[in-house]
Amino acid sequence: MSRQRAVAVVGFAQSPCRPEAGTTSGVETLVPVFQRALAEAGLARREVDFWCSGSCDYLAGRAFSFVNAVDAIGAYPPICESHVEMDAAWACYEAYVKILAGEADTALVYGFGKSSAGELPRVLALQLDPYVTAPLWPDSVSIAALQARLACERGILTERDMAEVAVRSRVDAAANPCAQVAGATTAETLLAAPYVADPLRAHDCAPVSDGAAALVLAASDRARELRDRPAWIAGMAHRIDPQGLGERDLAAVPSARAAAEAAGVAGDLDVAELHAPFTHQELLLRAALGLGDSVRINPSGGALCGNPMFSAGLARIGAAAEQVMSGRAGRAVGHATSGPALQQNLVCVLEAEQ
Amino acid sequence: MDIASAPPLSAPMVIGFDYTRSLGPVLGSFMTGLRERRVLGSRTSDGRIHVPPLEYDPVTHAPVTDLVEVLTTGTVISWTWTHRPLEGQPLAHPFGWALIRLDGADTTLLHAVDAGEPGRMRTGMRVRARWAANPVGHIRDIECFEPAETSPSQASARVAAPAPDAPVTTIVTPILLRYRHTASDQESRYLRALAEGRLLGGRCPACRKVYLPPRVCPADGVPTDEEVVVTDRGTVTTFCVVNVPFAGQRLDPPYVVAQVLLDGADIPLSHLILGCPAGQVRMGMRVAAVWRERAQWSHTPENIAHFAPTGEPDAPCESYADQL
Ligand SMILES: [Zn+2]
Numbered sequence: 001m002s003r004q005r006a007v008a009v010v011g012f013a014q015s016p017c018r019p020e021a022g023t024t025s026g027v028e029t030l031v032p033v034f035q036r037a038l039a040e041a042g043l044a045r046r047e048v049d050f051w052c053s054g055s056c057d058y059l060a061g062r063a064f065s066f067v068n069a070v071d072a073i074g075a076y077p078p079i080c081e082s083h084v085e086m087d088a089a090w091a092c093y094e095a096y097v098k099i100l101a102g103e104a105d106t107a108l109v110y111g112f113g114k115s116s117a118g119e120l121p122r123v124l125a126l127q128l129d130p131y132v133t134a135p136l137w138p139d140s141v142s143i144a145a146l147q148a149r150l151a152c153e154r155g156i157l158t159e160r161d162m163a164e165v166a167v168r169s170r171v172d173a174a175a176n177p178c179a180q181v182a183g184a185t186t187a188e189t190l191l192a193a194p195y196v197a198d199p200l201r202a203h204d205c206a207p208v209s210d211g212a213a214a215l216v217l218a219a220s221d222r223a224r225e226l227r228d229r230p231a232w233i234a235g236m237a238h239r240i241d242p243q244g245l246g247e248r249d250l251a252a253v254p255s256a257r258a259a260a261e262a263a264g265v266a267g268d269l270d271v272a273e274l275h276a277p278f279t280h281q282e283l284l285l286r287a288a289l290g291l292g293d294s295v296r297i298n299p300s301g302g303a304l305c306g307n308p309m310f311s312a313g314l315a316r317i318g319a320a321a322e323q324v325m326s327g328r329a330g331r332a333v334g335h336a337t338s339g340p341a342l343q344q345n346l347v348c349v350l351e352a353e354q
Numbered sequence: 355m356d357i358a359s360a361p362p363l364s365a366p367m368v369i370g371f372d373y374t375r376s377l378g379p380v381l382g383s384f385m386t387g388l389r390e391r392r393v394l395g396s397r398t399s400d401g402r403i404h405v406p407p408l409e410y411d412p413v414t415h416a417p418v419t420d421l422v423e424v425l426t427t428g429t430v431i432s433w434t435w436t437h438r439p440l441e442g443q444p445l446a447h448p449f450g451w452a453l454i455r456l457d458g459a460d461t462t463l464l465h466a467v468d469a470g471e472p473g474r475m476r477t478g479m480r481v482r483a484r485w486a487a488n489p490v491g492h493i494r495d496i497e498c499f500e501p502a503e504t505s506p507s508q509a510s511a512r513v514a515a516p517a518p519d520a521p522v523t524t525i526v527t528p529i530l531l532r533y534r535h536t537a538s539d540q541e542s543r544y545l546r547a548l549a550e551g552r553l554l555g556g557r558c559p560a561c562r563k564v565y566l567p568p569r570v571c572p573a574d575g576v577p578t579d580e581e582v583v584v585t586d587r588g589t590v591t592t593f594c595v596v597n598v599p600f601a602g603q604r605l606d607p608p609y610v611v612a613q614v615l616l617d618g619a620d621i622p623l624s625h626l627i628l629g630c631p632a633g634q635v636r637m638g639m640r641v642a643a644v645w646r647e648r649a650q651w652s653h654t655p656e657n658i659a660h661f662a663p664t665g666e667p668d669a670p671c672e673s674y675a676d677q678l
Contacts, residue, residue, distance in 0.1 A: 022362055023538040027570045031577060045575060061369050061533040075577030118533040121441050125489070130373065131381050132406040132493045133464055135527045137442035142451045145434035153432070153477055195432045197451075198472060244406060246453055246462030250432075271414075 006354045007099045008223035008230030009325070011041025011216035014319030017180035017306025019116060021066065021210030024060045026112040029212045030072040036273060037108065041216035045074055048216075049104035051081045052095045054088030054111040055310045058123050069112060080104070087111060088213065088311035089275075089336030089346045095217050096236055105219045111210035111311030120208050120228050120309070128340060129243050140340065143199035147250040147341040148280040152199055154251055154272055156287070159199055162279035163187035164218065166203040173301025180207050180306040203304075206277040211308030213315040231321035231332070232354040237262035238346035256288040256335070256345035263333075263347040269295045270329035273316035275336045277303045284342065285335065313337060317348045324350045363653060373527045375628040380409045383421050385522040389491040393483070394421045395459050419661035424458035426483040427502055431455050431462050433479075435472035442530065444498045448550055450475045454499060466498040474501060491522030515647035540568040540577060540603040545653040551645060553584045554620050563620035586643035586658070591677040595632045608632045614641060614661055615674050622677055625655075629662030638668035 003320075009016040013036035015021070015029050023029065038045060051073050055066050066083045073079060084090045088111025095107035121139035128134040151157050164187050173182035190203040223230040239255035239262070241248045248254060264275075271294050276282035282304075286297065298304075303312045313336025320334035330352045338344040377385055377565040380396055380523040384407050387394040396407035397420040408418055439445055444466035452475070453462035468484065469475050482502035486526050489495035537545060540556055544567040547554035556578030562612025565571065568578045593612035596605075610632050613622035629644070651657045 011433055022536055023541075024533075024536050025538060028538050028577065031570060031575060034575065051594060058531070061367055061531060061535070071570040071572045072575050073575055074571070076573040088671055102506070114536075117533055117535065120442070122442070125442075129406070130375060130386075131377070131525065135493050135525075136444055136465065137440060138464055139436075139440055139443075142434050142436060143464075146451060146453055149432045149477070151433065195435070198435065200434070242412065242459065244404075244408070246406075246431075246455075247404070247408070247412075352479040 001277075005100055005102065006220045006223070006232055007096050007217055008227075008354070009215060009230045009321035009350065010215070010218045010223050010226045010230050011037045011043065012322055013037035013040060014178050014213035014311065014315050014318065015211045016178045016341070017207075017209040017211045017308050019115070019180065019208065019210070021114060022115050024062065024117050026055070026060070026065065026069050026114060026212060027072045027299055029210070030069055030110060030112055032212045033110070033212050034072060034108070037214035037216050041218070042219075043106060043216060048106050048108045049080060050095055050098050050107040051079060052083065052091040052098075052107060052109050054084045054086050054091040054314065055113055056085055058126055058302070059113045059115060059309055060117045063155050074102040076177075085339050087275075087310050087315055087336050089313035089334075090238065092215060092217070092314055092317055092340070093236060093238060093346060096233060099217060099219045099260075105222045107217045108214060109213065109217065109314060110214040111314045113309040113311060114210045115208045115309045116210050124340070133245070141197045141200065141338070143340045144205070144278045144281070145200045146245070148199050148204070148278065151251040151280050151284060156251055157190060157280055157283045160187055161283060162204050163190040164217040165279040165282050166190055169298060169301050169304045172299050173305035176301050176305070178211075178306060179301045182301060182305055200278065204279040206303045206307035209306050209308040209312075210309055211306065213318055215318050215321070217313055218240075227325065229325055229327060229352060231324035231352070234349040234351045235263035235330065236346070236348045238344065239261050240344045243343070250341050251284060253284050253288040253342045253345065256285055256337075256347070257346040259345045260289040265289055265347060265349060267331065269331050269333055271296045271299060271320060271323045271332040273298055273300060273302065273320040273332070273334050275303050275313045275316045277307050277337070279304065281337070281342055289333065289335070289347070291324070313346065317350075320348070321350050324352050327352075334346060360542065360546065362537050362539055364534050365544040367535045368530070369533065370528070370530045373529055374524055375527070376524050377522065378409055380407050380418055380421065381521050382521055385491040385525060387423070388493065388495040389489045389519070389522060391426070391485050391489060391495070393426055393456060395424045395456075396420065397422055402460040403458060404461045405456050405463055414653065422458070424456045426455035426456065426616050427571070428454040428459070428481055430467065430475070430477055430479045430481060432477060433475045435475060438467075444494070449498065451483070452499070465496060468469040468498045468500050481614060492525050508521045509523065540579070543581065544568055548655065549651055549653045549658055551648070551651065551657065553586055553616065555584045556580060557582050564618060565621050566616060566619040566623060582618065584616045584618040586645075587664060588614045588641060589621070589641040589674050590627065590635060590639040590641055591615050591622050592637060592673040593627065593635050595635075602622060610635045612641075612661070613677065615677055625658065626660040627662070628660040636668070638671060638674070640664045640669060
């Protein structure tokens, strides 16, 4: 049996997170993102062996929206392409497996979404159990609030802890040109605001964002040719909890814990980019992934400062990879979530050396 | 207005449809129970009772066959408050969402609690189901829950079940979503030109092909920003005769839908060919746009009612062979 191939992130780019990004199709938003990601990887468009995207038709209310977006790839003559109806972090997993299997040496993974086209908290109700839950149209913010209260009343976290997550995120986001929300504030200021969905206030919830992101992957020697310091994928895994909200422990996030263990998170980590669309979810994820105080969380500002659906998870892997590629971190974690109240979780461990 | 500098066109869009879902033995029994104002849970191999019921045992993976009735009273395990209910939610006035463990169950059900004000909500509060006036076998047969500071035994009395009926085997859930669709800058220029009776294509800076409508070039991945006016006459590259009637059809079959390669464009557009018998339409036939009355024009391809034969000699096959 041949030695297993190694796969690395060699380029990453994202569009600014905007409350309203114009065109519904996503194609125009993607064009400059592809150009920047490929330029960063030093790869020509025609040298990409495999393209894989994540998006959701319900977001823009357009059937087969990912097919339109393929125009931005330049799909003629025909290319090798795939799509997941999930955050593009899962498209990244598909591309990773494709490269490991030896079917491609390079891949470009992208995600896009115009969350502002519809009423996002209502649209997301359609990902719930279609028999007993979705027909009630519970919105995504209310579902997150049920999880936050469980965690608060169990003594795992407090509303002040949650506000402090928002403060740290906004301060860090000031250095991120793609952030939608940023700036200095204090927990006292944030806690004076009214509840959006008790115990969640506005600062506890990610903004509604439009945007896109792209990540370039390459195998072994190809990665070394393209970059001096690729971000090697040391482990990647995803796990899923039962669909029924009452069937799992919402405050413990078992699927995140299982994914972290399978991906090999344990060890000295410098940075973790966690896809937490709500403040309490960052705290639950830190516990589930076993991240100590020495791990720097979300230096990009995270999803709380810009949460373009279906690319925000991929952008966490990209932001973690950037930390490694730039030399600011030796070992980093990128995490993505999907589904209600952290139902599905993907963990990607990135390292400087292979 | 200057077409080049105007903001992108956008318009509201409503998507509505019914999801009709078949129910298996477990969910069918559960919904049938709701129609009788009873709540059934499923018992799994570990002895736990799940409400809502599970169809498969998460431990043994075997189909669940053991259904047991639980009470319609329960305890709030977690809650939140909705100040402005959204379209489709159980109540139109402010209410609480709660995870409710019904008496006799081991898991929780998500539903609304009509508590009046957030100050009445608390974890551990007792609630009871309020039934819809006419249950049909749907989760919304439980209209919502309401506070009930009573013991389970007192609250267990229920309205007499209606006469037995055929078991519930399907549920219908209406879906209604509202969007604002926004066209790209290039699409907007195309649609605004259309409203003036002009056809505006876009030329790719890389391969020089002209797209109508303008789009990101699928060969080169770049926007086709250079504007090119395309004539409203062209060549039928391929076509089909529609013989099948269907819901919403506007013309009586048979009629022809064709790909028309307009002179000056490198990609055909799809439109109707009328003005001659369907059997006479052929590849290479020269056609011209028949525009509606100017007063009827808006930002839509329907400004062109259809294409009709011009009587010119047919175009040579080489002139459109690339499009086939
Ligand atoms: Zn081109």
